[in-house]
Amino acid sequence: MANVVAENLTRVFETKSGRLLALDSVSFEVQTGEVFGLLGPNGAGKTTLIRILTTLLLPTYGRALVGGFDVVKEAKKVRSIIGFSSSSERVGFDFVTARRNLWFFSQLYGTPTGEANRRIEELAALLEFQDQLDRKLYTLTTGYRQRLNIARAFINDPQVVFFDEPTNGMDVFSAKKVRELFVKEAKTNSRTIFLATHNMFEAEEVCDRVAIIDRGRILAIDSPENLKSSLSKPVVLFETDIAGASISDPTRLDGVVGGTIKVDNENETAKIRVILRDEDFLERVLQLLEKRGIRVFNYQRIEPTLEDVFISLVGAGFAERERGIEA
Template identity: 55%
Template sequence: MLRKTILQPTNMPIVETQRLRREFQAKKKVITALEDIDLQVEESVVFGLLGPNGAGKTTLIRILSTLLLPTSGKATVAGFDVAKEPEKIRPLINMASGAERAGYDFITARGNLWFFSQLYGVDSSVANRSIETLSAALRLENYLDSKLYTLSTGYRQRLTIARSLINDPRVVFLDEPTIGLDVMTAKSIREFLVSQAKDQKRTIFIATHNMAETEAICDRVAIIDSGRIVACDSPASLKKNFGAPATVMEVSPPLQSLQAISSVRGVKGATSAIDADRGVARLKLIVDDEGAVKAVGAIVESSGSKVLQSWMQEPSLEEVFISLIGRGFAERESEDAN
C-alpha cells in the first residue's frame, strides 16, 4: 500500500487530548460523558480504551474521528485540531464499529470495498490491489463476490475491518471490533490488527470492554470509567502497579447481593460471576487484609450459601480495574442498567 506523506515530526503523538470534555444535554440534566481527558497515543501501536458500558468510549472515538465536537478542551490527530481542521484529519483516518451493520446488502463484498475506496478518492489500481491484499489477510477472498446480505456476522465484521483500512489510514478507530464474534474469529481479527500496527506502521485505536482482548493485543491501555481516565500504561505495568492477586471463592447457591461483602473492612473490591453450567458463583475478592477473606466466608455461610473451594489468582486487567474502581465491569454495568 502507498503510505501517505508524513505531515508531522515523528516523535509527536499521533493522537493527543488535553482536558477534553464532552457534555450532552439530556431532558432535565447535563450528562458529562467525558471529563478532563488527557491522552497521548504514539504511532504504530495498538492502543486500547477499556471501560464498562457508558464509560465514554464511543463518545471519545466520535470526537477523535471528527464526527462530534468537544464541549471544551482540545484533541489533535496527526497534529491537526479536531474542531478547527477536521478536513485535514479525515483523509488520514478511518473508523468502524463492530456493532453497526454498515454497507450495502445487495452489493457484493468487493463492490462495497470498491465503493468506499472511491469515497476516499483512492486510485483505481491501488484500490483493486488493496481489496485483494486486505481480503487475503482477513480470509475474505472466497466471499468477495457474494452479496453482503448472504454473509455471516463474522464475515460481515471482517469486511467492516477491511473497509476501515481501504484508504490506508494512519490511524484507525475501532469501536468494539470483535463484539459478537466466536473465539476463533475474534482471535484471527486481533492477530490481523496487531500485524497492521507492526508491519504497516498503522495506529490502531480500539475501544472495548473486553479485558482479555485488551490484555492480548494492546501495547498501551487507558482505563476509562464514568468519563474519566483512571490509569494509562502498558498492560504489564498496569498489572504491576495496580493489580493485586485476587482470592476466588466458589459459592453455591449464588448470593443475591454483593453489598454486605463489599462493605467488609479490608475488601477493596468484589465481583461475582455465575458459572451457569455448574450452578455456582465465582466470587472474586481483592483484599488488603487477610482477615477480610475469613469475614466474607462467614457472611456467605450466614446467608445460607456454602463456600465450595477457594484459591488465589494472579492479577489480570480485571483485577487492575477492581483495584482502581472498587468493583468489576459486570457490577458497574448492572448499576447503570438500574
C-alpha cells in the same frame, strides 16, 4: 511520533435530566505503531471520545490532534488520514458484491483503482474472506460481513485507525483474525490502532497500552502488564455451593475492596472473586462465609485481571457500573 493527542478533552450533553459530563478533561498521547485501548463499562464515554477524534462530534472544551491535525480546525485533513469502523453500524450496499463495496469506499478517498484492487485482495487475504469477495453482501454470514467492515477501515491506507467495540457480537474465529490484523497493521505498517472495548480479554490480548475509563475520566493508563502489577492487593477466588449466590454484593463483606459473583445454576455452585484490603482479611472472609452457612469447596489467590484493576480503582465491577450501582 504522537499520532493522537488529547488535551483536556471535555464533552457535555444537555439532556432532559440536566447536564451530562460524558468526557471530563481527558488528556493522553498515543504513538505511531501503538495499539491503544480504551477500556471501560458501557456509558464510560468511549464512543464519545472516538466520535470526537474521528471528527463526528465537536468537543465542548479542550483540543485533539490526529496525525498532527486539529480535529476541529482541520477536520477534512484528519478524515483523509484515518479509518473508522463501529460494530454498531451496518455499512455497505446489500445487492453489490463485497469487492465492489470495498472499491466504492476506496473511491471516497480517491485511491487509484489498481492500488485499491491490490489492497482489497490483501485485506481479504489477511482476514480470510477472499472466497467471499465476489458474493453480494446480503448473502454473507454475519462473521464475514463484520470482517469486511474491519477491512473497510484500512482501505485508504490510514495513519490512524479507530474501532468502536470491533469484535462485539463476532464469532470467535473472526474475532481472532481481527485481533491479529490489528497487531500486524500496527507493527508492520506503522499505523496507530485506537480501539474502544469493554472486553478485558481483548484489551489485554492486543493493546500495548490501555486507558481505563469510567464516567468520562481516565483513571489509569499503562501497559496491561503494568496495570496488573500495580495492583498490590490480593485477589482471591472462592468456589462455594449455591448458597454463595445469596451474597448479592461481595463488597459488603468486611475487608473486601470489591468483587464479582458468578453463579453456575447448572452445577449449583458460585464463584466469588474478591479483592481483599490485604492478606489478613482472608481468614475473616472465610469465617463470614461459614457463618452464613456457605460451603467453600476451594479458594486460591489468583493473578489479577484488568477488571480487578478497574474494581480496585472504582470499587465496583463493569456489570455493577452498567446497572448504575454506586460504589
